[in-house]
Amino acid sequence: MSPTGVSPGAPPASSGGLLVSGVTVRFGALTAVDRAALAAPAGAVTGLIGPDGAGKTTLCDVISGLRRPAEGTVRLGGADLTGGARERARRGVARTFERPGPLGAKTVRDAVRTAAARHAAAREHPGRTARDRLRRRRAARREAAGRADELLARVGIGEYARRSARAVPPDVARLAELARALAADPSVLLLDEPWPGLPERRSRALEVLLRDLAAEGLAVVVAGRDLEPVLGVCDVVHVLDGGRVVASGPPAEVRADARARDAVRGTGSRAPGARLTAR
Numbered sequence: 001m002s003p004t005g006v007s008p009g010a011p012p013a014s015s016g017g018l019l020v021s022g023v024t025v026r027f028g029a030l031t032a033v034d035r036a037a038l039a040a041p042a043g044a045v046t047g048l049i050g051p052d053g054a055g056k057t058t059l060c061d062v063i064s065g066l067r068r069p070a071e072g073t074v075r076l077g078g079a080d081l082t083g084g085a086r087e088r089a090r091r092g093v094a095r096t097f098e099r100p101g102p103l104g105a106k107t108v109r110d111a112v113r114t115a116a117a118r119h120a121a122a123r124e125h126p127g128r129t130a131r132d133r134l135r136r137r138r139a140a141r142r143e144a145a146g147r148a149d150e151l152l153a154r155v156g157i158g159e160y161a162r163r164s165a166r167a168v169p170p171d172v173a174r175l176a177e178l179a180r181a182l183a184a185d186p187s188v189l190l191l192d193e194p195w196p197g198l199p200e201r202r203s204r205a206l207e208v209l210l211r212d213l214a215a216e217g218l219a220v221v222v223a224g225r226d227l228e229p230v231l232g233v234c235d236v237v238h239v240l241d242g243g244r245v246v247a248s249g250p251p252a253e254v255r256a257d258a259r260a261r262d263a264v265r266g267t268g269s270r271a272p273g274a275r276l277t278a279r
Contacts, residue, residue: 017219034243046232048223050240056223064095092187100177101164115183117144120164151179176276
């Protein structure tokens, strides 16, 4: 325990959530993530906070299967997630990115509908006959279209459903990416810097949505560099500094922890002049 009572050690495993144990990532001689350990239980919003260069995005890449660690494990509901991104998606890990990419569809609805249809196809058993398969595909398309409209409304951008996916404002594109992630019906939702570019009303609505998703049983993980948005929505917060988890605890305890505050301000172990380039 730290002097303030905020522990930087690994929390106990949750049978229904995510457990990261001893994860280390190296880029040549640079250690971007150093023996990181944290738990994100189902039914809670878990924060991952630190300054630019702390290793947040790199750790998110490991959790979502985009990068393999040099050491350590990621477990979900007790199962070791040893596969890549596709395996983790199959097991229920969905992720949004700090910089959302192109939606890759004609309309915003199409972008979310495609994600919903892909998920429906992955969980459906193929029909025995060509007619049966055709019937199932048509039913899946109808279901996906309805699911897309439902999710767009839930993230607060239902009025943009018919808009060109290439012409929506950045905040709408960010929320459309969230709707696509939810179309996979994940058990773990990982959001990397979800607030930049959102107007205040959308930021507040996002906080409410994240709490609602956790109340429905999801393990929600939010990574961010700004202290207050993360502390305002999370049940537990883990602070990264120099690739290490230096503090973990409820928001009030983390806010009172001097080491955590120094890390977020960029005056901790990776103060200006350090050579860490991982995000």
